[in-house]
Amino acid sequence: MTQELLTRFRKGEAEAFRTLYDTYGDRVLRLARVVTKDDHLAADAVQEAFLRVYRYRRRYDPGKPFPVWLNRIVVNECRRLMGKRKGLMLVAEETRKEADTAAEDTSPYVEYQSLYRALEDLPETLRVPLVLKYCNGCKEAEIAEILDIGVGAVKSRLYDGRKKLRSAMEREAAR
């Protein structure tokens, strides 16, 4: 990520904004999916988040890493939309579970599907730090800034998250 690209983005250049979307769109869609547990809601959250990024581009501090700013906006947008659609989430959850079960028999990645389900079953406080670290490549200090918590809390959440995933997978294997 060059400083020149970020400067062009702050000036409102469409091409620079598109480059940022091309670079980070995939990762934040995955992050949004883990937070919301719903593909459609994830897409809506990312769309809203990028609109905010564009609208408030002048407030971006070029001295700070762009992904930290973006991830923070995406997580907040997911939470806002989830709050708005609380009632619908129960339906979405059921639909997801049905879809996952249907796909399970045919996918060559059964092991990873079980692990992913175990990840989605973790509370948000544990699963979001895990996806930020392992999917989005964030450092612990960056995760702390994105989630507005201390680095110590990030470390313990990552530890607890991994431990719970391990237990879930051991239980799965013992079946």
Place this chain on the structure above:
Amino acid sequence: MKDEKDIILAIYEGTRGAADQKDKVWHDLEKRLEEAKMKEKRTKNRRIVWRSLAAVLLIGAVFTAATPSGRAAAGRLIDLFEPQRNIDYQIEGQDENGDYQLHTGSKATPVPDETAAPTPDNPAVSYVIYVDESRYSVKTVDGTDRIVPLDFPEDLPETYLAISQDTERAPAEVAQALYAELKDSYEYAVAPEEVTYPLNAVHVRARTGDEWNSEVVAYYLIDNTAGGTFIAEERYFLEAEEGHGARFNTMLKEFQVVPAQ
């Protein structure tokens, strides 16, 4: 689970459906971005026109407002303010944006005799402010304008932004008098200080304690340009500091002194 690599692969596998929407999200985003750019351009142009007109007339009008003939000549300056303003602000670290509606001080309504000399009940100057009507309503309580939250629970400490005018005393004098009162009745009181946010004013604040529901009072004493003071009084409870407190400040940021009509 073999190692951390498995977590990465599981996330990639489990979120593939979401990532596959990347092109569609961009397609929809591009359309909304165009709309946002158009709106941004329109708002910017409108704001430049309104502000230039208002600034030019405000300077002359406020200076002439203290005399009866000046007041008669000032006309309806308030008509020059845009009826609605789109405002960017931050609440609890989050960027927000909303449409705020123009309100004039209740004493800015036309008085029977426009050429009469200014009095406390018929002051030379009034004000305009932009109010977030999706969250607040404007009332007049005991002759004072109050911006109060909509559907506010009765069991919480009183929360409002009140604006009144002292036509006799300057901001520093009002500040000292208020500070003397607050020191006696509040656990913590901060001595008067000049501030530039949310607007240029003398600021005095106090609170009853450190509990979530401790009462907070914050005064902003604004020069009314005619030898007196506009008193903006914010009341809320400690936990609402970054909510209602920040929203009151966003509204105060748009406060402007105008000649009374």
